[in-house]
Amino acid sequence: MNDGLLIVLSGPSGAGKGTIHDKVLQIMPEIKKSISVTTRKPRKHEIEGVHYYFKTEEEYSQMIADGEFLETASVYCHNYGTPKAPVFEMLKNGSDVIFEIDNFGSRQIKKKYPDAVTIYIMPPSFEELERRLIARGTETPDSLKTRLGNARRELSEYKDFDYIVFNDDADVATEQVVAIIRAEKCRMYRNEQTVKGMLKRK
Amino acid sequence: MNDGLLIVLSGPSGAGKGTIHDKVLQIMPEIKKSISVTTRKPRKHEIEGVHYYFKTEEEYSQMIADGEFLETASVYCHNYGTPKAPVFEMLKNGSDVIFEIDNFGSRQIKKKYPDAVTIYIMPPSFEELERRLIARGTETPDSLKTRLGNARRELSEYKDFDYIVFNDDADVATEQVVAIIRAEKCRMYRNEQTVKGMLKRK
Numbered sequence: 001m002n003d004g005l006l007i008v009l010s011g012p013s014g015a016g017k018g019t020i021h022d023k024v025l026q027i028m029p030e031i032k033k034s035i036s037v038t039t040r041k042p043r044k045h046e047i048e049g050v051h052y053y054f055k056t057e058e059e060y061s062q063m064i065a066d067g068e069f070l071e072t073a074s075v076y077c078h079n080y081g082t083p084k085a086p087v088f089e090m091l092k093n094g095s096d097v098i099f100e101i102d103n104f105g106s107r108q109i110k111k112k113y114p115d116a117v118t119i120y121i122m123p124p125s126f127e128e129l130e131r132r133l134i135a136r137g138t139e140t141p142d143s144l145k146t147r148l149g150n151a152r153r154e155l156s157e158y159k160d161f162d163y164i165v166f167n168d169d170a171d172v173a174t175e176q177v178v179a180i181i182r183a184e185k186c187r188m189y190r191n192e193q194t195v196k197g198m199l200k201r202k
Numbered sequence: 203m204n205d206g207l208l209i210v211l212s213g214p215s216g217a218g219k220g221t222i223h224d225k226v227l228q229i230m231p232e233i234k235k236s237i238s239v240t241t242r243k244p245r246k247h248e249i250e251g252v253h254y255y256f257k258t259e260e261e262y263s264q265m266i267a268d269g270e271f272l273e274t275a276s277v278y279c280h281n282y283g284t285p286k287a288p289v290f291e292m293l294k295n296g297s298d299v300i301f302e303i304d305n306f307g308s309r310q311i312k313k314k315y316p317d318a319v320t321i322y323i324m325p326p327s328f329e330e331l332e333r334r335l336i337a338r339g340t341e342t343p344d345s346l347k348t349r350l351g352n353a354r355r356e357l358s359e360y361k362d363f364d365y366i367v368f369n370d371d372a373d374v375a376t377e378q379v380v381a382i383i384r385a386e387k388c389r390m391y392r393n394e395q396t397v398k399g400m401l402k403r404k
Contacts, residue, residue: 120390125400158397163388166396176388183385186365186378188322194368195360198327 002190004096006087006113007031007181010106011121012151014132016167020121021100023174028181031096034070034087037063040078053083071101071108084112096181103157110160117184119177120161124168126152204392206298208289208315209233209383212308213323214353216334218369222323223302225376230383233298236272236289239265242280255285273303273310286314298383305359312362319386321379322363326370328354 009024011017025031037053039060048054055063060079064072072081082099090097099109110116123129126148133139133147158164163180167173184190211226213219227233239255241262250256257265262281266274274283284301292299301311312318325331328350335341335349360366365382369375386392 119388122397122400126403152401155397156401158390158394161390163385164390164393164397165388166393176384179381179384180388182378182381183365186321186367186382188360188363188366191366191368192360195324195357195366198324199354199358201328 004091006116007098008118015121017121071105118161119163206293208318209300210320217323219323273307320363321365
């Protein structure tokens with residue numbers, strides 16, 4: 001059986017990677033999501049092992065020391081990371097695993113697992129990105145300015161990704177991501193074992 | 203505007219590349235087919251410039267001498283080839299062009315146009331390939347033996363292709379080819395100009 005695909009969705013905030021991530025999972029419910037480990041306190045409704053694995057700083061540092069992470073980052077003084085073992089296990093069992101993560105996390109994953117398929121979700125334009133961030137109504141003029149500055153810096157890292165999907169219409173962009181996942185399963189080197197088996201027989 | 207995609211469908215006879223080729227064009231009627239040049243005489247109903255461009259041996263040899271072919275082959279003492287110029291013109295205008303061609307032709311195309319997307323249509327098994335060839339009712343025991351021998355030799359060249367599609371169900375295989383075409387349009391390097399333009403603006 002072929003290994004599953006490790007699929008990474010990245011993109012600046014406002015590009016819509018969260019929406020596309022959820023829509024892809026509606027079309028391909030068989031795809032697994034990885035569960036992150038975090039040192040922040042659980043919010044109400046957050047269930048251990050469903051939303052996150054909640055760890056103390058000490059436990060988390062030990063996991064880093066033991067090289068247990070596929071990627072790890074610190075956000076607002078809290079650590080968030082993806083443990084390697086369960087992801088590699090799902091892939092070995094032939095399950096596809098999808099990540100919605102920032103550029104930094106994507107680069108760490110690609111480094112530890114070069115066969116990862118990395119997809120960058122782009123806004124159709126900066127104007128549209130700005131419009132979406134304002135529409136959220138959660139941005140102050142300052143935070144908006146910061147987010148747009150970050151977006152420009154992040155977008156300039158597009159070369160790190162295998163694919164670029166422009167999210168003008170979320171359904172069209174979702175179809176493109178689904179097509180990428182289906183196409184990657186047909187890559188020659190992913191099917192070599194099957195073909196070799198076929199050529200051996202008879 | 204991005205260049206169109208040059209898509210190559212290959213596979214041993216009986217794998218079903220012809221059927222898939224036609225089904226892909228039903229789903230993506232915007233994809234252009236290239237018209238071959240041949241030295242064989244037109245059959246009735248065959249129209250110059252629609253089915254083939256019919257040339258004399260002398261004209262054909264001159265075209266070879268002038269390096270006008272993307273690929274050329276001799277089949278049963280007749281020459282068949284694809285003229286480069288019209289294909290490259292369609293690609294430059296942003297049109298995708300699809301080829302249904304054998305391994306030898308596919309290799310020639312990939313050599314002259316490395317950006318070609320080459321897809322190998324595989325039968326699900328040798329048993330099924332044999333069953334399909336017999337079902338055609340056009341094969342003598344000898345020609346069947348020859349075709350199966352050729353198939354085995356051709357299948358062992360799978361490494362020359364970018365993608366492998368197993369044709370168990372023609373509709374599923376067609377969807378996979380369509381997904382490959384859609385995914386290839388999202389490849390990072392095919393969208394670099396668009397992104398650079400976006401980063402320049404504003």
